[in-house]
Amino acid sequence: MSNQKKRNFQIEAFKHRVVVDPKYADKTWQILERAIHQIYNQDASGLSFEELYRNAYNMVLHKFGEKLYTGFIATMTAHLKEKSKLIEAAQGGSFLEELNKKWNEHNKALEMIRDILMYMDRTYIESTKKPHVHPMGLSLWRDNVVHFPKIHARLLNTLLDLVQKERTGEVIDRGLMRNVIKMFMDLGESVYQDDFEKPFLEASSEFYKVESQEFIESCDCGDYLKKAEKRLTEEIDRVAHYLDAKSEDKITSVVEKEMIANHMQRLVHMENSGLVNMLLNDKYDDLGRMYSLFRRVTNGLVTVRDVMTLHLREMGKQLVTDPEKSKDPVEFVQRLLDERDKYDKIISTAFGNDKTFQNALNSSFEYFINLNARSPEFISLFVDDKLRKGLKGIAEVDVEVVLDKVMMLFRYLQEKDVFEKYYKQHLAKRLLSGKTVSDDAERSLIVKLKTECGYQFTSKLEGMFTDMKTSEDTMRGFYGSHPELSEGPTLIVQVLTTGSWPTQPAVPCNLPAEVSVLCEKFRSFYLGTHTGRRLSWQTNMGTADIKAVFGKGQKHELNVSTFQMCVLMLFNNADRLSYKEIEQATEIPASDLKRCLQSLACVKGKNVIKKEPMSKDIGEEDSFFVNDKFTSKFYKVKIGTVVAQKETEPEKQETRQRVEEDRKPQIEAAIVRIMKSRKILDHNNIIAEVTKQLQPRFLANPTEIKKRIESLIERDFLERDNTDRKLYRYLA
């Protein structure tokens, strides 16, 4: 080390000799203090940032950080005390403006001071863990200005007054308001919450309590909701304009609580304008408003939903159980569909397609449709009606719509097998009489049923369709192999598979000779191609077209049933026949014969035969002759059989019984299936599982299930447990 270097290292050789000067710290601080004063007086343009920073830096460097820090706090506090006096002195409206102005000045000054004292901020404050300059400046402002006793309460009252004024429709200076609120936020979340937000929410709560009471006394439900909605958007708007975004949830919950939650029941049940009224009058706007408002409060939607469900059930019950209305099945179903459409629309337009509401709607419908035991029959009849004539001239898309709606109702049915029964009957009638309008529609409905209930449900229905198809082919084959038959009467045979079709006892009757010859030929043709089959003639389901010439030469083609044909053909050989003679010749069962004669002789305008004596009813002693004077505007005349479209009471009973009969094997099958997998199960669980398994088809009756179990025990499928009689065991 050279000598020269050594000299440099002398302690006295310090660059900053300042330490030696005991007054150094005081002098430097005075400079800085003056600077702070000047900055506060907005007179900083004469100050050199570089110099001030250097001074502050040197003070900290020479361990006068403490002095600098406390000095800075003391100076700033003094300034703020002065300011708060100025603010306090401001009169009336200028109070907030003055506060805002001073706040902006303070902020600017604080920033400048922070920059000057940056070295202290980074080193001295860091190591002594004191609050930094900027937060310190803010908390000084808070303590000396905002919390200054004469300002604190006045500030809050002024702000709340302004909000109150705005609520009552006056225009206030939102910009100023925003700045002042921003000040609270800058001072820290707790300051904002304690000094402004909490009192603000309390005042709001009070305000809305009074206002909602006023409204509910004077307005109907719709108007009230409109007002509540307006208030809500106003508050949200207010938050967006001059409050902290975090306050939005709080203030809206206050409005919701005071305006909606507290008056919920009263609003919903309001006489003449409540929910029921809105539903009845399709007030979509009001309903939508109610939905969006009530959704905001707990239990709001539940209340709405409950009231709607109650109303729906009540209304549905009336609709379904009214004997007047169930007279016309088509009308009945149409009414259900209309009702359903109405509520669907309400839910989709006003309730935002809310799933819970849809569920409520579905459960209500399910509830009241099943109140009427004849619903399955009616729905089937409705479909029958639509498929017979109703769908003529309707576009395919619309057909689908109608069918979909029907399927919807079908879904509500608990006794789907009853529907199946009726549907089968109606379908058979449609197919055999060739009344179906559209094959596509029929098939599409079957596909829908299949997707809904599975293959099992529709296999027989589909069998019916295949039968129709194969019969057509068979007939073509028959006439192809017997070309000589093109002369004379034409026979069209539909071969129906036993089991697929609704069975009716085959009623034998003597066919006229011309026909029976043909039948024989067909029988031998058919059995020739299909060995091992048995044909039996279902004469009660056929129809015939016969040509007739009446007295004065009027020619007509008569469309009649097979029975009627048999009767009419008799008159080819005789002019006058008695009832007994007819019965003997045709061997038609008495009830059918009577009905058949009635339709031939007693229907006005279609009475191709006459009877003696002239009376409405057919007696055993009556005699019949051809009505030579028969006339009709049309060449073709359809002579309908007198049939009841709707089932008569005994028929209903019969169908019911057949349904019950059909259920038995299904229940048994279900029990066996369950027991096979479970081996041992107690009574209650079997009932529950069977009911669950059969749910898609029908609602099984527990007593019926019990009977079936007993029958299975008798047949050694199951046995009771020896110790616990409630337990069943499966016997393999």
Added chain:
Amino acid sequence: MSPIESSSSWTLESDLEDLDIDLQDYGPSIPLKKVPNGDIFEASRAGDVDRLRYLLETGVNVNARDRWDSVALYYACLAGHIDAARMLLENGAICSEHTFDGDRCHYASLNLRIRKLLKAFEARPPPLAPLQASLRETFLGCFHNRAYLKQASVANIDVSVSVDEMGSSNYFPPDVVFFVQGRPIEAHRVILSARSPFFKQKFESEWKDRREVRFSKEKLSYPALCSLIHFFYSDRLEISVDDMEDLERICKVCKCESLQRIIEKELIHQKYAEYKTHRDLDNSMKRFILQGISLPEEDRLPASLHRILRVSLAKPFADTSGDSLNSSVGDKRVSDSVDSLADVCVKVDKRTFYCHQVILASRSEYFRARLSRVNDFHEGKNDLPGDCLPALEEHDLSAEAFEKMIEYMYTDGLKEINPNQAEEIFDVASRYLLFPLKRAVADALLPHLETATPAELCHWLVLSDMYGVLKIREYCLDLVACNFEAFVETREFRAMLLTLPPPSGDSSLRTTAPSAPGAMMTTDQGNLLDDLREKWLEAEALELDMRDESALIFDKRLRMLVEMAEQEKSESEAED
């Protein structure tokens, strides 16, 4: 500062402590092979830590691949050399997920311990050097560039700086905005010029007066350009593999040749790597990470800025004989500074430095405040004509020290430091809040202190206490405590005692309880003499129950010394 130094202080013990695996189980059963002449791959495979350290210190690229397409880290992981692996990782080896090399190392790891090490480093990639880190913050501090960050975090790229950390405090206004595919990228001319000849040429000609540049070419991709510019600022490239072709094209245009070469190589590599990865199984975006040290020295950020600085400093020094600052700098036209893009001149002790605002502001909070917020002060009132550079004047420091500091600001590097200058640089570093510089100077200074005399050491002790240079302070205190008697003999030591505040009599500050072995000294510096007493007690290693008494003896001794010093002082004054 070399990258080795910058990250050496950074260890990972805390992350590995929870591994309760007996180290013995994993130690090699046979002694490790030494490969005195091996390259980095051989050294890694053999686990020869000494050779590896030597190689890394000479500056080899840790992420280089050998002809088997493997990086050194891969061999270290495969062979299970945890120390070698850690050394590589600490020096910036890449092990991030979704990078080719990173994934490969993970799969190849010999044991759980290695994998855990990789995981720990993956979560916390090696920190950037101060220069790169502060420029990166400046880049990300620009409002529009946050979008890059978001996009990066969506793409699962490690972002070591979270968005919240960057308040407006890191903001320095950009002086050029690019629009690529309709999206803005904010940047600073000087950085781009320093890194790419293309940008330099453009800023000197076509884009000279433009603040906005809109690229309309559809081919130019936003992610690629953004990654590149981010690389310009931070010397760290993070890009998804899908964007790499775009990046290669851009590099070609920007004439970033060394980077382009690496990217090209990597692209070929990725093409073949495609066959090796199960792309279908892994839908996450593959990415590529490049550290600045993979580039040749002259293409890294410090070197680039150093060139810029040389150009700026090469300007004829203004003769500031004139009294008025305005007249002396007012005539320095912006046109003079075109070639160096300097946008501010700083006058220090009769010398004028041409500098770049963005770098001063990024490195020093003082300059950031000074450059962006002085309008309310006297300095803001210099109504310079529009084409003049803004001028700052700094007092109370020497031009030499300022030059050293500027050099450090631009390059993070400190050329050989003269102990005479150290004090001034400490002063400058504290004054401009450039704390890393203080540490760098301390590191450079320590070897000199070994030959220092007691008087000099006293001087350094006082200095380091004043400027808060803990490393030097500790060193001096240790020396004084160990050789206390020798110091007592020197007049300078006694004189120093006079200038120091007396030790606090508060015994609660004293650690009478034995300190746990290896426990850290509190980093907060307290009273110097208190600390000296502690050191002394430790050095004397006295009986524990004697500590209080010994402390009292020490205090008494000190008082006597102070009295002696006062006497000496008055004598010398009398002599004068």
